[in-house]
Amino acid sequence: MILAANINFNVGALVDSFWQLTIDGLSWGAIYALVAVGYTLVFGVLRLINFAHSEIFMLGMFGAYFALDIVLGFTPSGNAYNKGVVLTIVYLGVAMLFAMLVSGGAAVGLEFIAYRPLRKRNARSLTFLITAIGMSFVLQQFVLFILPKLIPGYGGPNAQQPMVLVQPKTQFTFLGVAISNVTLVIIGAALVLAVLTDVAINRTKFGRGIRAVAQDPTTATLMGVSRERIIMTTFLIGGVLAGAAALLYTLKVPQGIIYSGGFLLGIKAFSAAVLGGIGNLRGALLGGLILGIMENYGQAVFGTQWRDVVAFALLVLVLLVRPTGILGESLGKARA
């Protein structure tokens, strides 16, 4: 008889590699956090769960690949390239800009094509949800079937042949944990982007506009805030961050650039957003980090194949205890 799954309870493994698991979890959490912001902002402003956001992320990965392949002229090779520090950073920067461009553009395009017509007709929220799920599939199938015909070698059933720019190498050891250059880049980039987004939402004029529309769209219009422009900006921000997360993800998993590569990550990022408090920007960031770390702990304790189960079980448990999420919904609430 073959057991379909074994479940361990190996707390020893967790204690032994605690810091290593925490750091690895943080780097995953950073990626989840950046993607979760897209979900939480759109929900706060539109009360819509943008299920197609995972495909915005996936398109960002292809955008980064395109930048490396066609704009910068790399070819998929067996080894990691090592062009030296400065050049590598410049190349990664270009790839990130391209990823942000593609994702941001796709997000705005998505809003324009799929959601704006529904808003004009005052459709019910259920209709928005179904459209979001539908667009998610449309974008996946587009990359699977149509993209290979538009750009040969892109898309299709197999993952893109990886172009590894950064060979993962341990930079230094801290508290017994080997910290690799990839981890540093991911956590560093995510940190800066998170801070910038927080500043943008909480301290700038259009950030106030976003919060105003999230709180009360009609009154916001009376106050002179253009609702449509705010919505476009919200999608743009979410898309740009998803594009950045996409590039960081390709550093971690170079073989992940495939039409279905965004799906599971998107669901987890959405769970992270709910975990932290849907509609709350800091909640999304916190939720992402917590989810990444707890997932890693769960893998160590229960077994590798229980990773996804731990992520979603955690979500359910937190919601049972605190239905509004850890930091609570707050985008729409008045704040001093």
Added chain:
Amino acid sequence: MRGRVARNAFALGGAGLIVLALAGCSQGAPEQQAEQSNLKIVEKVQIDENGAEVKADQSVTPADPAGNGKATCPPVSIAMAGALNGPDAALGINIKNGVQLAIDKHNAANPGCQVQLKPFDTEGDPQKATAIAPQIVDDQYTIGLVGPAFSGETKATGGVFDQAGLVAATASATNVTLSENGWKTFFRGLANDGVQGPSVANYLKNTLSNKKVCVVDDSTDYGLGLAQAVRDTLGPVADAACNISVKKGDKDFSAAVTQVKGAGPDSVFYSGYYSEAAPFVQQLRDGGFEGKFVSADGTKDPEFVKQAGESSKGALLACPCGPATGSFADEYTKKFNQEPGTYSTEGYDLGTIMLKGIDGGAITRPALLDFVRNYNGQGVGRKYQWTPTGELTTTLIWMYDVQ
């Protein structure tokens, strides 16, 4: 408003660049340019159930689907079912091409007997296959099936073909229990995991003298079945502390890599498909694992080498499938503009066997079923003759090397 958005977007991008600069400052000096990888999967040796080497028999010529050129038959078709789309499509397409080559050679040589190939895409998914099986069976012109390709979908649909009396010869499904269901129509064109598993395990244990092996499965029917067979045969050599299960579709294996590093085995055996094996071996090598990476037929595909790059060097891949040799390999390469892949040989051989039956006058389902049941002949990959449960009578496993 727009100015702000643009400025902030540039700020975001610029900040990203600055962070990358700060983080990368501690990188080492520039090294050599990365070279284009020329790794290929090359056959190494044939092994028997004890892991000992067996020399291949070069003397007998394989059956030719063209036959004597004088066959006549009414319009009949042979179906092929497998993953033609999705992440594992390469494996299904290889089989389809093999069958296609046999049928096209036959039709070109025998103007009086034109057989049609009907491919069905199941994506390798048991649920989709269950929906497609009735379509295959309802087509009255289809008197034989090469497929399904994967173990899970074969398990789900075997009963349907058995009830319809449609001979279903699989070119690739290797799960052991498939032949234990009493299906009269099931034929396996290669050795099963019950042979592949112990053969590989004994090869690691006896020939390579491994003292500790980590066995990792991907929780699919195929992966679990093969891993169980390997674990049982390895016995104490299979380290219980790194008995790992991952999930098909996973791309991050950091916890598994940590566990493997902690156990420090001589080899890691991965029981699953190439789309997970590639990131897994890359993460293993990046994590500093220096032992052997061993896998089986689900990984043996050029996509594995393409996606894993240099990390796949030195990987040992077992396969019940034989290497494509001789005129078959040349004809395949010319026709499809790529070299024959895993199971192309089996697809070709099974297609050839069914065509021989049709040429000999077996143009109904019961007649073709009977023909296949009593067949005894040489193919490109091996000798084909079946036991009453549908297993081959002689079973050898090939070991391949990535070099």
